[in-house]
Amino acid sequence: MRSEVKALYVICDGMADRPVREFGMRTPLQVARTPNMNGLAKEGITGLVDPVAPGIPPGSDTANMALLGYDPYEHYTGRGGLEALGMGLELGPGDVAFRCNFATIDEHGIVLDRRAGRISTENAKVLAEAIRGALEKTSPELGVEVEFVPSIQHRAVLVLRGEGLSRAVSDTDPKEKGRPVKKCEPLNGTLEARRTADIVQRLSELFRTVLTEHPLNKKLVPPANAIILRGAGVVPSLKTLGELYGIRGVCISAVPLIKGVCRAAGMEIADVPGATGSYDTDLRAKFSHALEALRGGADLALVHVKATDLASHDHKADMKINMIERIDEALGEALSELDLSEETYVILTADHTTSLRTGKHEGDPVPVALAGPEVRRDGVETYDELSCAQGGLCRLRGKDLMPVLMNLLGKVERFGF
Amino acid sequence: MRSEVKALYVICDGMADRPVREFGMRTPLQVARTPNMNGLAKEGITGLVDPVAPGIPPGSDTANMALLGYDPYEHYTGRGGLEALGMGLELGPGDVAFRCNFATIDEHGIVLDRRAGRISTENAKVLAEAIRGALEKTSPELGVEVEFVPSIQHRAVLVLRGEGLSRAVSDTDPKEKGRPVKKCEPLNGTLEARRTADIVQRLSELFRTVLTEHPLNKKLVPPANAIILRGAGVVPSLKTLGELYGIRGVCISAVPLIKGVCRAAGMEIADVPGATGSYDTDLRAKFSHALEALRGGADLALVHVKATDLASHDHKADMKINMIERIDEALGEALSELDLSEETYVILTADHTTSLRTGKHEGDPVPVALAGPEVRRDGVETYDELSCAQGGLCRLRGKDLMPVLMNLLGKVERFGF
Numbered sequence: 001m002r003s004e005v006k007a008l009y010v011i012c013d014g015m016a017d018r019p020v021r022e023f024g025m026r027t028p029l030q031v032a033r034t035p036n037m038n039g040l041a042k043e044g045i046t047g048l049v050d051p052v053a054p055g056i057p058p059g060s061d062t063a064n065m066a067l068l069g070y071d072p073y074e075h076y077t078g079r080g081g082l083e084a085l086g087m088g089l090e091l092g093p094g095d096v097a098f099r100c101n102f103a104t105i106d107e108h109g110i111v112l113d114r115r116a117g118r119i120s121t122e123n124a125k126v127l128a129e130a131i132r133g134a135l136e137k138t139s140p141e142l143g144v145e146v147e148f149v150p151s152i153q154h155r156a157v158l159v160l161r162g163e164g165l166s167r168a169v170s171d172t173d174p175k176e177k178g179r180p181v182k183k184c185e186p187l188n189g190t191l192e193a194r195r196t197a198d199i200v201q202r203l204s205e206l207f208r209t210v211l212t213e214h215p216l217n218k219k220l221v222p223p224a225n226a227i228i229l230r231g232a233g234v235v236p237s238l239k240t241l242g243e244l245y246g247i248r249g250v251c252i253s254a255v256p257l258i259k260g261v262c263r264a265a266g267m268e269i270a271d272v273p274g275a276t277g278s279y280d281t282d283l284r285a286k287f288s289h290a291l292e293a294l295r296g297g298a299d300l301a302l303v304h305v306k307a308t309d310l311a312s313h314d315h316k317a318d319m320k321i322n323m324i325e326r327i328d329e330a331l332g333e334a335l336s337e338l339d340l341s342e343e344t345y346v347i348l349t350a351d352h353t354t355s356l357r358t359g360k361h362e363g364d365p366v367p368v369a370l371a372g373p374e375v376r377r378d379g380v381e382t383y384d385e386l387s388c389a390q391g392g393l394c395r396l397r398g399k400d401l402m403p404v405l406m407n408l409l410g411k412v413e414r415f416g417f
Numbered sequence: 418m419r420s421e422v423k424a425l426y427v428i429c430d431g432m433a434d435r436p437v438r439e440f441g442m443r444t445p446l447q448v449a450r451t452p453n454m455n456g457l458a459k460e461g462i463t464g465l466v467d468p469v470a471p472g473i474p475p476g477s478d479t480a481n482m483a484l485l486g487y488d489p490y491e492h493y494t495g496r497g498g499l500e501a502l503g504m505g506l507e508l509g510p511g512d513v514a515f516r517c518n519f520a521t522i523d524e525h526g527i528v529l530d531r532r533a534g535r536i537s538t539e540n541a542k543v544l545a546e547a548i549r550g551a552l553e554k555t556s557p558e559l560g561v562e563v564e565f566v567p568s569i570q571h572r573a574v575l576v577l578r579g580e581g582l583s584r585a586v587s588d589t590d591p592k593e594k595g596r597p598v599k600k601c602e603p604l605n606g607t608l609e610a611r612r613t614a615d616i617v618q619r620l621s622e623l624f625r626t627v628l629t630e631h632p633l634n635k636k637l638v639p640p641a642n643a644i645i646l647r648g649a650g651v652v653p654s655l656k657t658l659g660e661l662y663g664i665r666g667v668c669i670s671a672v673p674l675i676k677g678v679c680r681a682a683g684m685e686i687a688d689v690p691g692a693t694g695s696y697d698t699d700l701r702a703k704f705s706h707a708l709e710a711l712r713g714g715a716d717l718a719l720v721h722v723k724a725t726d727l728a729s730h731d732h733k734a735d736m737k738i739n740m741i742e743r744i745d746e747a748l749g750e751a752l753s754e755l756d757l758s759e760e761t762y763v764i765l766t767a768d769h770t771t772s773l774r775t776g777k778h779e780g781d782p783v784p785v786a787l788a789g790p791e792v793r794r795d796g797v798e799t800y801d802e803l804s805c806a807q808g809g810l811c812r813l814r815g816k817d818l819m820p821v822l823m824n825l826l827g828k829v830e831r832f833g834f
Contacts, residue, residue, distance in 0.1 A: 374435045374774070376781065376802050377442065392803055394812035396471055403472025407780035414778055415469055416476020416489060417496035417516075417648050417674070 014309030014354030016366040029384035032324040036332035037383035044371025047393025055363040063351035069402030078233020086260030098229040104222040116224035166192035171230035240266025245411035253304035283330035312354035345372030431726030431771030433783040446801040453749035454800035461788025464810025472780040480768035486819030495650020503677030515646040521639035533641035583609035588647035657683025662828035670721035700747035729771035762789030
């Protein structure tokens with residue numbers, strides 16, 4: 001039955017890389033032992049994907065939007081809204097959200113630690129409680145509703161709700177330590193942007209006062225005495241995958257930003273114990289959950305693994321190889337339970353290249369392998385950045401991958417007669 | 418002489434396919450014996466083409482518009498106008514046309530046969546005459562000019578001419594038997610759409626009355642007692658190939674919709690005896706006519722063959738192989754009369770993938786081979802969906818193929834200085 005055909009979509013964050021000198025100019029994917037990824041390539045069709053566009057380093061948000069079929073140049077409306085969505089907050093159409101960090105600054109406002117010594121989640125909660133108390137008094141004066149929600153360690157989200165706000169404001173986070181906290185500036189001439197920037201400035205000062213005076217901060221070394229924020233955003237108004245393709249999708253990721261992108265696309269967000277978004281994540285639990293979701297009626301299960309990206313950001317070449325091999329193993333176990341000749345399509349890719357050398361997202365394309373009942377098989381036998389360049393998919397844009405997959409599931413309407 | 422260089426453009430409808438189980442997961446193009454298609458690949462450059470966009474199943478109209486160089490997302494204005502053009506009707510800019518079927522319905526309006534038992538062309542003409550008689554009385558009341566033109570068997574076209582009409586109205590054809598004839602609804606809030614939907618409803622009732630009372634229908638089994646319609650469209654306003662490239666093009670196809678697309682592009686429409694649009698079509702006659710047109714001063718002759726698509730729609734794998742081999746043979750004869758080293762470019766492609774298994778147009782790309790004097794030859798030696806993925810053209814959009822061909826003919830103006 002065609003309507004029963006399902007898809008497992010595996011996105012390994014920043015898994016693609018550039019050639020690494022100490023590996024004899026091979027990439028981590030070329031070095032790692034990946035029999036199961038190679039098996040997918042062998043049984044399927046391969047290619048290269050430019051998540052956003054050739055040479056453009058994608059963010060995790062824009063890349064994953066694209067991989068779900070949404071052109072980020074058309075739909076991207078900033079990180080903050082997606083991050084807030086991913087944390088389970090409800091955002092109205094005009095509400096503006098920011099990604100926040102608890103940070104340590106000196107008396108001149110110079111950032112000494114952008115993560116306040118990676119403050120514990122518990123301590124951050126205590127400080128956030130004090131901030132919320134102060135906001136209850138201040139919000140009415142500002143004429144907007146303000147919500148401050150801590151998540152893990154130094155991470156938090158700030159939401160401004162109400163009329164007359166804009167996401168066209170600059171970050172206060174200087175992005176590097178040793179630099180002063182920046183002033184939030186309007187990025188265009190609208191009244192809304194000026195008002196929002198002004199509110200952010202007043203809130204930043206309020207947060208600084210509240211935090212500096214908080215008794216907990218007398219003990220904490222370093223103290224978490226400031227909130228720096230970035231990525232002003234609103235929730236993008238996307239047609240959901242349900243509306244576009246009539247499918248039910250489930251997202252399995254530990255990363256709020258990815259969850260937010262998936263939620264904006266109308267996917268259900270799974271809560272998988274052991275999924276940490278770090279090196280210690282329970283890959284087997286994530287894939288098991290995906291298979292369960294597919295057995296339970298979902299048409300699409302997306303498994304997102306963060307740690308490959310972390311390894312590149314941390315310049316840990318061996319850790320990246322190790323993570324790739326662990327993903328390969330967990331993928332292999334999942335594949336052994338799937339019937340790729342009849343029922344299931346599996347697509348494997350990365351959301352972007354993250355370079356072990358630069359430690360940054362780069363604009364190089366990523367390899368993709370797609371296997372399943374009706375795929376045209378090319379002769380490619382290994383899954384990596386170079387082999388897949390020989391593949392039958394040639395080179396696609398990220399946003400084209402979802403229609404290709406959905407068409408194989410029989411879910412794309414004909415354009416024309 | 419450069420100005421004497423010509424092109425033969427061969428489009429085999431729905432020839433591309435997905436891997437077929439009973440062929441050991443090979444596609445019909447991989448199975449069929451095609452020495453001449455392979456010869457084109459060997460002597461030329463190959464690639465993959467997404468007629469519309471990756472993963473998007475194209476209609477015959479949007480696909481062929483694209484293959485002539487027109488972006489269907491920009492220019493497509495519905496099937497009806499193109500079909501009417503293809504039947505030789507003249508349409509003004511605001512006139513709205515519909516593709517119609519003579520159908521059989523029961524007393525509750527349920528469609529019993531969408532083709533009225535494939536009524537004979539002669540009988541359909543008799544009934545159409547009665548409809549025309551009734552329209553002469555009714556048209557003035559409706560405030561529009563109405564034309565009803567039968568073509569072959571159950572097929573006909575309805576044209577509404579005048580001011581204040583819109584193509585934004587829904588189909589009355591339910592697309593499946595056993596379902597009621599649908600009400601024609603406006604698809605937007607404009608007065609024009611509401612008025613057009615209202616006119617279609619009143620005409621549908623008129624047709625039903627006229628047909629039910631017609632003496633011929635007392636004898637016909639099943640009776641052709643209703644007209645169902647679909648694909649409201651206006652004629653797209655395209656710059657002709659003459660305006661764009663200064664060329665004279667000739668279309669050789671048996672299918673009104675394809676003729677309509679070519680006519681909208683300013684091509685001459687050939688009438689080739691023996692071109693039926695079905696399995697019994699006279700391929701040799703079509704190619705002969707194309708060569709004659711090129712000898713007679715045309716710059717571009719387009720040969721469109723429908724039957725490969727029919728075979729997939731009918732799930733007839735062996736027939737598809739057979740049609741491909743017959744096309745190969747006819748193509749071979751034509752190639753033997755052409756000088757690809759000096760005078761002629763030949764381009765071979767399909768307008769879309771039609772799956773033998775699903776019987777539907779699919780969004781997979783199609784192979785293309787292009788040979789002629791100045792083509793860069795790649796190493797590809799066979800013409801099929803997998804080999805051509807290795808080709809020197811890589812993967813293109815359908816709309817890009819025509820500029821590539823026209824540039825080889827020296828017909829594309831430089832953009833910039």
